[in-house]
Amino acid sequence: MNKKRYFWAVVMLLITGFQLWADDSIRISSDDWNALLQRVEKLERSQAQADKSPKMVTDATTAATTKKTPTYQLDANTGATVRRVGNGSGRLTFGGYGEATFKQCFFSNNYLRYGKNPEKFRGDHYGEFDLPHVVFYIGYDFGKGWSMGSEIEFEHGGPEIATEIEEEEGGEYESEIERGGEVALEQFWIQKRFNDYAIIRAGMQVISVGGTNAHHEPTEFFGVYRPEGEFTIIPCTWHEVGLTFMGKTPFGLHYQAMFLPGLDSDRFSRKNWVKTGAGSPYEFKLANVFAGAARVDYTGVQGLRLSLSGYLGNSFRNTLSLSSKEIDNSAYKDVRGTVGIGSFDFCYNDYNLVLRGSATYGHLTDAAAITQYNIGMRKGSVSHKQWVGSDAIAAGIEAGYDFFGLNPNLHNRNQKFYLFARYDYYDSMFRNPEGKRDYTYSWCGRQRLAVGINYYPLREVAVKAEFAYGILNKGMRADGTIGKLYNDEPQLSVGIVYAGMFRH
Helix, strand or coil, X not given: XXXXXXXXXXXXXXXXXXXXXXXXXXXXXXXXXXXXXXXXXXXXXXXXXXXXXXXXXXXXXXXXXXXXXXXXXXXXXXXXEEECCCCCCCCEEEEEEEEEEEEEECCCCCCCCCCCCHHHHCCCCEEEEECCEXXXXXXXXXXXXXXXXXXXXXXXXXXXXXXXXXXXXXXXXXXXXXXXXXXXEEEEEEEEXXXXXXXXXXXXXXXXXXXXXXXXXXXXXXXXCCCHHHHHHCCCCCEEEEEEEEEECCCCEEEEEEEEECCCHHHCECCCECHHHCCCCCCCCCCCCEEEEEEEEECCCCCEEEXXXXXXXXXXXXXXXXXXXXXXXXXXXXXXXXXXXXXXXXXXXXXXXXXXXXEEEEEECXXXXXXXXXXXXCCCCCCCCCCCCCEEEEEEEEEEEEHHHHCHHHHHCCXXXXXXXXXXXXXXXXXXCCCCCCCCCHHHEEEEEEEEEEEEEECCEEEEEEEEEEEECCEECCCXXXXXXXXXXXXXEEEEEEEEEXXX
16 A cells, blocks of 8 residues: 555545544444545546546647647647647746757858869868757737737847858858847737637738748757758748738638738849748838738648648839839839749658658749849849749658657657658759759759657657758759769758747
8 A cells, every 4th residue: 555545544534533523423443444445546546547538738829728639739829730739828828949959061161162163172061059949939818819929039049240151242251230130029919719710810920831831840840950941942930920810620621811011022042042032121021012821731630731831922122222223114014023832741640650741832923034133233232132043942751750659668758769861852943034944053952861860858858860961953064064063961960959838
């Protein structure tokens, strides 16, 4: 008999004794004692059964009640569906995620490594310690369906001032003070929940186009760093001030539609396509043009999520800075710079297997005119003054198996150990401004193979290690032939990450 059982037996004995004393009769026999122990054992069995049953917890910021089992739900911050349940409770919730990483790159970081003589940098290497993202989010449920969410992000662990070598600007050293800089208010929204089918949200929020934007927390992907493809060609984490309508149905369909300001074509570039066209370098976001985004997730099958997302909006002349050539407006009167992005992503998580993948394709109209316009912008403008591709592509798939799932003891303690592999292909200049494929900037496209491990001592914490090998597209040699030109890019990375709600 354990101490806990003795304690409750004594308590019940005292209560029974008090009742008997009140009746002027105290008679405790061995039968009475055994009866008390049987009652204690019955209570313990009832309590154990209750502990095994699904409990109800409050979601991070929407205060929607869900079962505390690993099931898909509407994410409080992005509006996408994720296989995660927040641990926050009550009206005020506080949580976050963070990454501490190290990488050793067995290739050069010189800004000329993709120039005319890439072989000059063969054998170079460098290493980096970093805090890519440290994020804190706070949510509050006001009641009657009203709630708010906010997210503050510290990127690279630094202040607002940073010195960088600008690859896009001739390799010069540049100290920058950007709006928000390395510390940014990434989300701030207020929403009204009418019911499961209708939620309206307004404010700065994540644009969940693509798999990475919708699932950017570090426990939602295997690599030490976010998947390179989408991270390279579209904004990530993409956030804008906008208006969203979203909801879900009982048969596993989640949906959202967004109205937001358009991207800024003057900040597009050859290396990152439209990535740097989001947000604003000014104290406000220009809205000379508008855009729409939408996402649909289906989670009606246990362990499976299928998602479609897209973006459509104009981007030209969404700027305060005009071209230094003072180009005649009539030459650009029909230029819209319409950006169209379509993406499919999925996740299967069951039987100790996790399989994730995504494919994203983007098209920019009037890419040749935008390239000409940007190159002609005056000195000191925010433009990279570069060629911009008419089409960009990114696709990736990863698979991991949890070997701890084969051990009942480790599985019951929520510990996991994944061995994973990943493949990516992406190209920010998949087609040149004329809509053709050429080798002028073939280094913008590459394949990437990676293998590694993810160890989860707790559900919210992961230790990661990864070896990746980047293979750049073929280029044009000095003699005019097409073949291998650029150096391969092997990389070893390790990191420790967390993501979850903080309990109190």
